[in-house]
Amino acid sequence: MADEAKPAVVGGDDDGAKRQREEEEKKKKKSPLLHVLIIGAASAGLTIAQGLKKAGIPFSIFERDPDDESRYRDWGMTVHWSAAYLTRCLPQAILDRLPETQSDQQLDFDTITGFPVHNLETGEVLKEIPLTTPRRVSRKRWRKVMMEGLDIQFSKNLVDIEYPPDGSVIAHFEDGTSAKGTTLVGADGSKSATRHLLLGDKAALTTLPYVMVNTVVRYSPEHTKQITDAIHPFCHMGYHPEGTMFWISVMDNPDPADPSQKTFQVVSTWEGALSAEESASSPARLAALRTRISRYHPPFSHFAAWIPDDTPVHPDRIAVWDPLPVDHHAGRVCLAGDAAHNMTFHRGQGLNVALQDAADLVEAMVRVRDADDGGAGLAEAVRGFGELVLERGARECGVSMLTTRLVHRWGEFMRSPIMSGAGVSALGKGDEKK
Numbered sequence: 001m002a003d004e005a006k007p008a009v010v011g012g013d014d015d016g017a018k019r020q021r022e023e024e025e026k027k028k029k030k031s032p033l034l035h036v037l038i039i040g041a042a043s044a045g046l047t048i049a050q051g052l053k054k055a056g057i058p059f060s061i062f063e064r065d066p067d068d069e070s071r072y073r074d075w076g077m078t079v080h081w082s083a084a085y086l087t088r089c090l091p092q093a094i095l096d097r098l099p100e101t102q103s104d105q106q107l108d109f110d111t112i113t114g115f116p117v118h119n120l121e122t123g124e125v126l127k128e129i130p131l132t133t134p135r136r137v138s139r140k141r142w143r144k145v146m147m148e149g150l151d152i153q154f155s156k157n158l159v160d161i162e163y164p165p166d167g168s169v170i171a172h173f174e175d176g177t178s179a180k181g182t183t184l185v186g187a188d189g190s191k192s193a194t195r196h197l198l199l200g201d202k203a204a205l206t207t208l209p210y211v212m213v214n215t216v217v218r219y220s221p222e223h224t225k226q227i228t229d230a231i232h233p234f235c236h237m238g239y240h241p242e243g244t245m246f247w248i249s250v251m252d253n254p255d256p257a258d259p260s261q262k263t264f265q266v267v268s269t270w271e272g273a274l275s276a277e278e279s280a281s282s283p284a285r286l287a288a289l290r291t292r293i294s295r296y297h298p299p300f301s302h303f304a305a306w307i308p309d310d311t312p313v314h315p316d317r318i319a320v321w322d323p324l325p326v327d328h329h330a331g332r333v334c335l336a337g338d339a340a341h342n343m344t345f346h347r348g349q350g351l352n353v354a355l356q357d358a359a360d361l362v363e364a365m366v367r368v369r370d371a372d373d374g375g376a377g378l379a380e381a382v383r384g385f386g387e388l389v390l391e392r393g394a395r396e397c398g399v400s401m402l403t404t405r406l407v408h409r410w411g412e413f414m415r416s417p418i419m420s421g422a423g424v425s426a427l428g429k430g431d432e433k434k
């Protein structure tokens with residue numbers, strides 16, 4: 001079996017700490033049959049790991065990348081309705097550190113109640129989108145904070161899963177090592193190896209016909225100041241009648257006295273495909289963005305024109321995976337987060353749903369442990385969890401896909417419930433798949 005999770009660190013020898021230690025010892029004694037193997041150390045996997053650790057359930061967590069930084073791209077993500085699931089999974093020490101994960105460390109997100117959506121042709125505000133206690137986080141800093149206190153095994157690329165006759169599960173890694181446990185959770189993102197091992201060709205992503213630019217920009221200090229003065233503190237975004245979405249928001253703002261340290265996330269999408277030259281070259285992709293945005297209403301046109309020439313623009317694509325049922329091998333394997341439901345980002349739901357998955361999985365494992373029946377309920381608990389993930393994933397993938405289609409078709413978008421005031425939940429059933 002892979003190394004046991006260490007018990008949660010407790011403080012000094014006061015009564016509270018002693019009680020906590022006793023509680024954790026008791027929980028450990030009740031969990032001898034559970035050992036969860038988590039594949040992927042990012043939003044979903046780390047939240048599951050923290051939740052299991054808090055509950056005293058043994059686990060091991062494996063990450064393909066060699067360390068916590070080198071290959072990890074940054075972008076902003078908005079945590080909104082899922083905050084309650086975080087509270088369920090995270091220890092107080094990490095909840096206290098959440099302000100460190102903010103994309104704009106200087107912003108009091110409690111003051112944010114929504115953000116304006118603009119017409120990129122005229123500059124007018126089309127609508128205010130209300131938001132309840134949103135927190136925009138940097139994916140990189142979020143991950144770093146969530147790693148606190150976890151023993152993550154890096155350079156572990158999952159390549160195979162084995163289901164031995166003794167009812168356990170074995171994860172095999174590219175480096176020839178393996179780890180044995182009771183349940184393997186594939187939290188390995190949109191291209192999930194776990195999903196491919198479970199479903200073969202049916203696990204493949206579908207690429208949608210949109211161009212996507214998603215980059216982090218360090219503007220000149222002078223432009224940084226002008227942009228800061230011009231934009232809404234949460235984000236400045238809008239849609240153009242010819243079918244473009246454009247978004248700019250603060251990505252990092254560590255020192256208010258030093259604008260050279262401030263960066264912005266710039267995201268834009270439009271229907272179509274990159275040319276061969278644009279697919280091959282970052283400067284060509286930047287030129288494509290500039291050309292597209294140059295004729296838009298200022299200040300949006302400036303936000304693209306002012307991007308420094310050496311800014312890397314990655315060859316991103318918008319790809320989705322609509323959830324399908326998987327064989328859970330009697331409770332020995334399941335999926336969570338983007339691995340289970342890879343949706344388009346225009347509705348900002350992927351992380352929020354991943355956090356709900358994490359909290360539900362931890363609860364399922366706690367129920368198995370507390371049943372005290374030698375793990376007999378594991379298969380049923382994982383099946384129930386899988387059903388929840390499938391149902392919510394299918395619904396969210398559908399509505400997100402519909403939102404993506406609508407925001408690139410101006411006429412339909414203006415008539416849609418999103419803009420008419422009824423909200424996304426009023427989108428007609430069945431519309432999602434159109």
Ligand SMILES: Cc1cc2nc3c(=O)[nH]c(=O)nc-3n(C[C@H](O)[C@H](O)[C@H](O)COP(=O)(O)OP(=O)(O)OC[C@H]3O[C@@H](n4cnc5c(N)ncnc54)[C@H](O)[C@@H]3O)c2cc1C
Pocket residue numbers: 039040041042043044045062063064065075076077078079156157158159187188189190191192193194214267336337338339345347348349350351352353354
């Ligand atoms: C531009 C953009 C904006 C977004 N904005 C929002 C937003 O505002 N709100 C929101 O809720 N969501 C948003 N999302 C979606 C959100 O980023 C994802 O849903 C979320 O990050 C998924 O987390 P995850 O842990 O499931 O997957 P990932 O973050 O992809 O993590 C998967 C992990 O598994 C590891 N891994 C992969 N393969 C293997 C393997 N074979 N073996 C071991 N480890 C492996 C990877 O290295 C990685 O660390 C946005 C996405 C984009 C692209």
